Amino acid sequence: MAKNSLARAEKKIALLAVVGAVAYIVWFGWYKFFREVEQPAFASEAERFMYGSMGSEDDRGLPYMIWLALPRIFPEYLPGPGGYASLGVVWEEGKELPAGFSKKTVGFDRVTNNCAACHTATYRTREDQTPIVVPAAPANTSNVQEYIRFLSDCAGDPRFNADVILAEIAMIKKLSWVDRLIYRFLLIPLTKKAILEQRDQFAWMNREGWADWGPGRDDPMNLTKYFMTEMPTDDTIGNADFPSIWNLKLREGQSMNWAGETLSSRAVIIDSALGLGMPPTAEWVKRMEDLDAWLKQLAPPKYPMPIDEALAGAGRVVYERACASCHEMGSEYVGTVIDIAEIGTDPERLITWTQEAADIANQVVKDLGVTRKNMVKTNGYVAQPLDGVWMRAPYLHNGAVPTMRDLLEPPAKRTVVFYRGYDLVDAVNLGFISQGAEAERVGFRFDTRERGNGNGGHLYGTDLPQQDKEALIEYMKTQ
Amino acid sequence: MASEFTKLLKMPKEQLDELYKSSSAGDIPQWGTHGVAIALPGSIFARLIACFVRLVCWQGKIFDSDEGALINKLSPLGIGGIKAKVYKDKSWVDGKETIVLDYSKTSFVAKKIRDEIREIKPGVYLGKVWWGKTPLIHFALVPESPDARLLYRSKAQLDELYKNSPAGDIPVGQTRGTAIFLPSTRTGRVLAKLARWIVWQGKIFDPDEGTLINMLTPLRFGAIKAQVYKDKSWIDDKETIVLDYAKTSFVAKKIRDEIRQVQPGLYLGKVWWGKKRLIDFALVPQSYIARTNEWPARIVGAAVIALLVAAGYLACRLNIDRPVTYASDEDHFKYGSTGGERASGIPYWVWRVLPELFPEHLPGPGYASLGFVFEGDNDLPVGVSKRDVQGVDRVFLNCAVCHVGTVRETPDSEPVIYTGMPANTFDLGKFQQFVFDCVTDEKFTPQRILLEIERIGGDMDWVSELAMRYFGIGYMRERLLMIMDRFTFVKKQAEWGPGRVDTFSPAKVLLGFDIMKLPERERFGVVDFPSIWLQRPRQGMKLHWDGNNTSVEERNRSASFGTGAFPPTLDRVGMKRIEDWLLDKQPPEYPFPINEALAAKGKPLYQQYCSDCHGQDGRNFEGSQVGEVVPIDKIATDRNRLDSYTHQLAMVQNSIYAGGEPGERFSHFRKTYGYVNMPLDGVWLRGPYLHNGSVPTLRDLLEPSANRPRVFYRGYDVYDQKRVGFVSNVSEEKGKQYSRFDTAVRGNGNKGHEGPAYGTALSPAEKDAIVEYLKTF
Structure with missing residues (x-):
C-alpha cells in the first residue's frame, strides 16, 4: 500500500519533471525565436510611417546584429565608404535606423523594410546644410537595388560565416554563450540561406546589359510579376521612378501606378505591402486602412526657397493654357491613361505588364482573402496631378529627365547623361542638381540611351517661348 | 555483493526504513567494506547516482575495531580520509540499539554528519545519514572480498x-x-x-x-x-x-x-x-571471484575528475577580469582602466620588452622618448592601465595618456605633472607607428619575445607562457596587422606630432569606411588634444572642436574607443568614476607670477572682445555665444577638421553602441558647419592654440595670421611666461628632437580667428594686457 502510493508519487514527480523540462524548452524556444515585443510608441504618424514594422519579420526579418555587422565586414560590396549611408538611405539625426528600416523584436531583434524605404527623401537648399527629411516623397537618393545586391554579395562571400560574423558582433555587443550558439548554428546559416535564395529570385535584374535601377527607382511591375504572380522571367525591363505618395485624396477615382494598372490608392498600398512580405492578417488590413487614411491627408512639402510671385503669376496663365487639361484637378484628362501613341514616352515600363499578369495577380490576392479593386492592363501612361512636383524630380515615369527646364525642351535637346541621387535643390531649372563634381561623386550616372531609360515623348510645352517656360517653371514651384 | 546493493537500490524509501527498523544492530563491522550510496531509492535515478558516487567520490568504509573508529574510502582511488567514531548507542529512528558512526569529534568537514548502521543480514549493513538533525540518504555496506x-x-x-x-x-x-x-x-x-x-x-x-x-x-x-x-x-x-x-x-x-x-x-x-x-x-x-572488474570504471572516474578539475581551473582563469584599482580618483584617472585591456590589451611583459627588443624603432631610450610621462619609480607611464584578464596582466592606454601633460619652468626644472591638460609631450602617432613597426619586425616572434621576457626577469606562470607562445603573441600580431591595414590613411597625413590626433578617422575605420576612398578633403582632421577638466558646466554645450555632440557621456564613450574600450568591453564602473571626477575637476592655477596691474588692464579688453564667445572668466562660462558653433566662413580657421566630420558619418554613428545597454546608443552626433566657441578655463595650459594647435602662444593668436609663426616646434614643455604657451623655438635639447610644425602642411593652417573683432588689431600693449589677464583663468 505504502509502496504503491510511493511509487505513484514518484511517477508523478518524474512526470512533472519531464513536463517542466519540456515546458521550459518550449518557453525558451518561444522566447528566443517567437516572442513578439511591440515597437516603442511612435511620436507621430510620420515616425510610424518611417520606422514602423509592417509585420514581415517572419518572412524578411534580418537579425539586427548581423545587419549591423555586415557593412563593417564587407564594405567593399557597398557603393562607397560610409556603411549603409553610402546607399543613399535617408537617416534622420539621432535615429537608430534609416527611414524605411524597422527594428522589431520577434524572439530576437529583426530588421525589415517598410514603405518609407522607397517613399521618404531628403533635400538641401545649399551644400552646407543638414538634409531635410520629407516622408512620402520619392526616395530620390536611396539605392534599393544596391542594398539587395549588397546583402546578396555578403551572403555569397565565404566570409559570411559564424567565425567572422561573431568576431565582428563581439565588437558591438556581448552575446551570451547561448546566444552565440544560436547565432552560430541557426541565425547565421539560416540568414545566409535566406539571402541566397532571395539572390536567386533577383537574378533577373542583374542580367548583362540590363540598366541599373539607380537611386530613386525600381522595376515595379516586374517585381509584382516575379514575386506575386511567380510568372517566369521574361525579357522586359520597366525601371520606373518611385512616386510621391502624399496627398492621396487627390487620386481618388484616378488610375494609379505610372501606367494606371491599379484603380485605387488602397489597392496600390495593399500590393506594395504584400510585396514587402506582410502576411494579410486582420491587423494588417487595419494598418493598410490607417496608412491609406494618413497618406490621403498628408500635405505635399512646400517649396523651401523664395518664389518670384509675379513670375509665378505669369506662369499660371501659361500652365492653364498648356498643362491644365491633363494635370489640373478636375480637368478632363487628369488621372486618366494617355495612350502611348499620344504621350510618346519610353514604352518599356508599359510593356512589362500584361493582361495575363493582371489576371493572375488578381487571383493571388483574392486567394489570400484580401479585397481590393482588380488590376488591369492599359496602353499608356497616367496624367498625374503635380502636387509637390518640385520634390518629384527627375521627371517622367522613368526619371529620364533631370529637371523641369529639361522637360520643356524637345527630346533632342534634353540631357543625355546626368547624375541622380544628389539631393541639392536646383532652383534655376527646378529639380535636383544633376551635373558637376559633387553630383558626380555622390550620384548615379544615368544614361538615357540605355533600354528603358529613354527621355523622349511628352512634347507638351517644348515649343513655348523662353519667357513662358521661365514663368511656368516658377509657377511649378508653387504646386 | 553487487546483487545485495541492487536489491536495496530498488526498494522504496519506506521499505528501507522498515527493513532498518526490523533489524538488530548486529556486530560492528571489521576492516574494509564496500559501500553504496542510496539516494532516491526505488527510482530510476538510484543506480545512476550510486554509480556516480562510487566512481568519483566514495567507495566504502574501513573499520578499525581496536580504535573504535573508521575512515572513508574517498576519491576514485579509494584514498582513506574523514574519520568517525564507531560505537553502539540508541538509534534516532526508533530508540533501539544501533551502530553509530559519529563524525562530530573527528572530522571538520563532516562534523555535522551522523550515520547509523544495522546488520540487515549477515555481513550486509544498511545505514542512514543525518546532517545535523536532517535525515539525508541511506547507504549500505558489505565486507570487501576475503583476500582484500x-x-x-x-x-x-x-x-x-x-x-x-x-x-x-x-x-x-x-x-x-x-x-x-x-x-x-x-x-x-x-x-x-x-x-x-x-x-x-x-x-x-x-x-x-x-x-x-x-x-x-x-x-x-x-x-x-x-x-x-x-x-x-x-x-x-x-x-x-x-x-x-x-x-x-x-x-x-x-x-x-x-x-x-x-x-x-x-x-x-x-x-x-x-x-x-x-x-x-x-x-x-x-x-x-565475483565478476566485477571495477578498474576501467575507476580509471574513467579518475579521468572525469581530472578533466573537471582542469576545466574548472580554466573556467576560473578565463573568467578572471581584475583591473588594478587605485584609492584616489586622480590616480584612477592616471592609471585606472577603462576596460580596453579586455580586448585590445598588450600583455604586460610584452609591453615591457618591446623597447628592449626594438630600440631601433624608438626615437630615443624607452617609452619616455615617445613623450609618455613617467612618475616616480612607476613601471608604467601615466595613461597606461593594467588589468589581469584571464590570468595574464595586460596593459593599454586610458584617458590620461592624451590628457595629462607636464610643465617645466626652466630647462633645468623638474617637470610638474598636470592632470586633465592636453598631453603636450605625448606623440600618439609615433606610439602607434612604434607598435606597428614592432609587429611587422621579423624579431616579433614568440621565441624572441619570451626569451627577452625571461632575460629581464619577467614572471609568468606556465599556463600564461604556453598560451603566449602558442597563441597570444601570434594573435596580437594578427590583430595589430589588421588594425594597421585599416590605418593606412595615417601615412598620407603629415606626422601628427605630439599632443595631436585625427579624432574621427578611427570612428570611420571602426564602421568599415575605406578611408582611402573618401574624398581627400575628409581625410585630414588632425587636431590638438583638449583639456578635459570642468565638464559639469560644459554639459549641454556643443562639444568637440566642431561642436558635433551635446552629450558629455556620449562624447566620453566616443573618446574611449581610443582606449580600446568597445561597447562589450567598456569598464562602465571605471569610466563612470573618471567621468564623475572630471565634472568638477578644477584646472590648475597659473604657477608663475602675474602682473596684477597689467591683468587688470586686460580684463575690460577681454570683456569687450572675448567674453561673448569665451565666457566671463575662467570659471564663469556665461556669454551669448559660448558653446555655440561659429560658421566656418566667419571663424575662417583651417577647415580640414570640419570637413573630416561628415553628415554621412553622423548618420552611421547612430548605430554605435546600438543593441547593447539601453540609453548608451549614440544619438547626439550632428554635422555642423563651423567651429565651436570654447570656455577658456585653464587656458594657460592649453597651448598651442586653435583646434589644430597651429598657433604656439596666446600672444601669437592675437596677431593677424600673417604675423603668426609659420614654423615652430611642439612637444617641448618649458613654459613661455611672456607669450603664454610653451616655448616653441627649441628643436633639440640634450639629444631629444622636438616636433617641427609647419603651418603650410594640409590641416595645419594657422589662419582665421583674426580681424578687429578678434583683437588682432589691438595695440601690442593691449594685447599684452589681455594675455596677462588670461593667466588668471
Whole structure:
C-alpha cells in the first residue's frame, strides 16, 4: 500500500519533471525565436510611417546584429565608404535606423523594410546644410537595388560565416554563450540561406546589359510579376521612378501606378505591402486602412526657397493654357491613361505588364482573402496631378529627365547623361542638381540611351517661348 | 555483493526504513567494506547516482575495531580520509540499539554528519545519514572480498591463521593473487594494489602437470613456473601445499612458497627466498571471484575528475577580469582602466620588452622618448592601465595618456605633472607607428619575445607562457596587422606630432569606411588634444572642436574607443568614476607670477572682445555665444577638421553602441558647419592654440595670421611666461628632437580667428594686457 502510493508519487514527480523540462524548452524556444515585443510608441504618424514594422519579420526579418555587422565586414560590396549611408538611405539625426528600416523584436531583434524605404527623401537648399527629411516623397537618393545586391554579395562571400560574423558582433555587443550558439548554428546559416535564395529570385535584374535601377527607382511591375504572380522571367525591363505618395485624396477615382494598372490608392498600398512580405492578417488590413487614411491627408512639402510671385503669376496663365487639361484637378484628362501613341514616352515600363499578369495577380490576392479593386492592363501612361512636383524630380515615369527646364525642351535637346541621387535643390531649372563634381561623386550616372531609360515623348510645352517656360517653371514651384 | 546493493537500490524509501527498523544492530563491522550510496531509492535515478558516487567520490568504509573508529574510502582511488567514531548507542529512528558512526569529534568537514548502521543480514549493513538533525540518504555496506580483508590483519594474526588452517586442496586453474607487504598498514594496502596493477596478477595451476605459472604485468604474461605438491610446512611441519621454483625457474630458483586454504575459496601463502621469510600472499580461485572488474570504471572516474578539475581551473582563469584599482580618483584617472585591456590589451611583459627588443624603432631610450610621462619609480607611464584578464596582466592606454601633460619652468626644472591638460609631450602617432613597426619586425616572434621576457626577469606562470607562445603573441600580431591595414590613411597625413590626433578617422575605420576612398578633403582632421577638466558646466554645450555632440557621456564613450574600450568591453564602473571626477575637476592655477596691474588692464579688453564667445572668466562660462558653433566662413580657421566630420558619418554613428545597454546608443552626433566657441578655463595650459594647435602662444593668436609663426616646434614643455604657451623655438635639447610644425602642411593652417573683432588689431600693449589677464583663468 505504502509502496504503491510511493511509487505513484514518484511517477508523478518524474512526470512533472519531464513536463517542466519540456515546458521550459518550449518557453525558451518561444522566447528566443517567437516572442513578439511591440515597437516603442511612435511620436507621430510620420515616425510610424518611417520606422514602423509592417509585420514581415517572419518572412524578411534580418537579425539586427548581423545587419549591423555586415557593412563593417564587407564594405567593399557597398557603393562607397560610409556603411549603409553610402546607399543613399535617408537617416534622420539621432535615429537608430534609416527611414524605411524597422527594428522589431520577434524572439530576437529583426530588421525589415517598410514603405518609407522607397517613399521618404531628403533635400538641401545649399551644400552646407543638414538634409531635410520629407516622408512620402520619392526616395530620390536611396539605392534599393544596391542594398539587395549588397546583402546578396555578403551572403555569397565565404566570409559570411559564424567565425567572422561573431568576431565582428563581439565588437558591438556581448552575446551570451547561448546566444552565440544560436547565432552560430541557426541565425547565421539560416540568414545566409535566406539571402541566397532571395539572390536567386533577383537574378533577373542583374542580367548583362540590363540598366541599373539607380537611386530613386525600381522595376515595379516586374517585381509584382516575379514575386506575386511567380510568372517566369521574361525579357522586359520597366525601371520606373518611385512616386510621391502624399496627398492621396487627390487620386481618388484616378488610375494609379505610372501606367494606371491599379484603380485605387488602397489597392496600390495593399500590393506594395504584400510585396514587402506582410502576411494579410486582420491587423494588417487595419494598418493598410490607417496608412491609406494618413497618406490621403498628408500635405505635399512646400517649396523651401523664395518664389518670384509675379513670375509665378505669369506662369499660371501659361500652365492653364498648356498643362491644365491633363494635370489640373478636375480637368478632363487628369488621372486618366494617355495612350502611348499620344504621350510618346519610353514604352518599356508599359510593356512589362500584361493582361495575363493582371489576371493572375488578381487571383493571388483574392486567394489570400484580401479585397481590393482588380488590376488591369492599359496602353499608356497616367496624367498625374503635380502636387509637390518640385520634390518629384527627375521627371517622367522613368526619371529620364533631370529637371523641369529639361522637360520643356524637345527630346533632342534634353540631357543625355546626368547624375541622380544628389539631393541639392536646383532652383534655376527646378529639380535636383544633376551635373558637376559633387553630383558626380555622390550620384548615379544615368544614361538615357540605355533600354528603358529613354527621355523622349511628352512634347507638351517644348515649343513655348523662353519667357513662358521661365514663368511656368516658377509657377511649378508653387504646386 | 553487487546483487545485495541492487536489491536495496530498488526498494522504496519506506521499505528501507522498515527493513532498518526490523533489524538488530548486529556486530560492528571489521576492516574494509564496500559501500553504496542510496539516494532516491526505488527510482530510476538510484543506480545512476550510486554509480556516480562510487566512481568519483566514495567507495566504502574501513573499520578499525581496536580504535573504535573508521575512515572513508574517498576519491576514485579509494584514498582513506574523514574519520568517525564507531560505537553502539540508541538509534534516532526508533530508540533501539544501533551502530553509530559519529563524525562530530573527528572530522571538520563532516562534523555535522551522523550515520547509523544495522546488520540487515549477515555481513550486509544498511545505514542512514543525518546532517545535523536532517535525515539525508541511506547507504549500505558489505565486507570487501576475503583476500582484500587479509590486508587488514597483522603479521602475527596472519601466521596464526596459517597455522590453524589445513593444507586444503591444490587449487585448479586461474587464481587471483594479492601480495601482502607490511600487513595491516595503509601503505601495505596501497602496495598491494600497485603490485596487482603493475607486477603480479596471480597464478595459474595446472593439475595435470602438477605445476603453476605466474601471471605477470597487467597483460598477464605467463612466466616463472613452479612445481606444486604437498609437503611439510617449514613453519609448523604440518602438511601444506608447496610451490617449488627450484627446478623450474632460473630467476626464481631460490624461491619457495607454501599455501594453505584458510577458508573456502581463499589460500594464504608464505614466501621464502632461500631460507629467509619474505612476504605473505593470498590466492583466490577464479570461481570465487565475483565478476566485477571495477578498474576501467575507476580509471574513467579518475579521468572525469581530472578533466573537471582542469576545466574548472580554466573556467576560473578565463573568467578572471581584475583591473588594478587605485584609492584616489586622480590616480584612477592616471592609471585606472577603462576596460580596453579586455580586448585590445598588450600583455604586460610584452609591453615591457618591446623597447628592449626594438630600440631601433624608438626615437630615443624607452617609452619616455615617445613623450609618455613617467612618475616616480612607476613601471608604467601615466595613461597606461593594467588589468589581469584571464590570468595574464595586460596593459593599454586610458584617458590620461592624451590628457595629462607636464610643465617645466626652466630647462633645468623638474617637470610638474598636470592632470586633465592636453598631453603636450605625448606623440600618439609615433606610439602607434612604434607598435606597428614592432609587429611587422621579423624579431616579433614568440621565441624572441619570451626569451627577452625571461632575460629581464619577467614572471609568468606556465599556463600564461604556453598560451603566449602558442597563441597570444601570434594573435596580437594578427590583430595589430589588421588594425594597421585599416590605418593606412595615417601615412598620407603629415606626422601628427605630439599632443595631436585625427579624432574621427578611427570612428570611420571602426564602421568599415575605406578611408582611402573618401574624398581627400575628409581625410585630414588632425587636431590638438583638449583639456578635459570642468565638464559639469560644459554639459549641454556643443562639444568637440566642431561642436558635433551635446552629450558629455556620449562624447566620453566616443573618446574611449581610443582606449580600446568597445561597447562589450567598456569598464562602465571605471569610466563612470573618471567621468564623475572630471565634472568638477578644477584646472590648475597659473604657477608663475602675474602682473596684477597689467591683468587688470586686460580684463575690460577681454570683456569687450572675448567674453561673448569665451565666457566671463575662467570659471564663469556665461556669454551669448559660448558653446555655440561659429560658421566656418566667419571663424575662417583651417577647415580640414570640419570637413573630416561628415553628415554621412553622423548618420552611421547612430548605430554605435546600438543593441547593447539601453540609453548608451549614440544619438547626439550632428554635422555642423563651423567651429565651436570654447570656455577658456585653464587656458594657460592649453597651448598651442586653435583646434589644430597651429598657433604656439596666446600672444601669437592675437596677431593677424600673417604675423603668426609659420614654423615652430611642439612637444617641448618649458613654459613661455611672456607669450603664454610653451616655448616653441627649441628643436633639440640634450639629444631629444622636438616636433617641427609647419603651418603650410594640409590641416595645419594657422589662419582665421583674426580681424578687429578678434583683437588682432589691438595695440601690442593691449594685447599684452589681455594675455596677462588670461593667466588668471
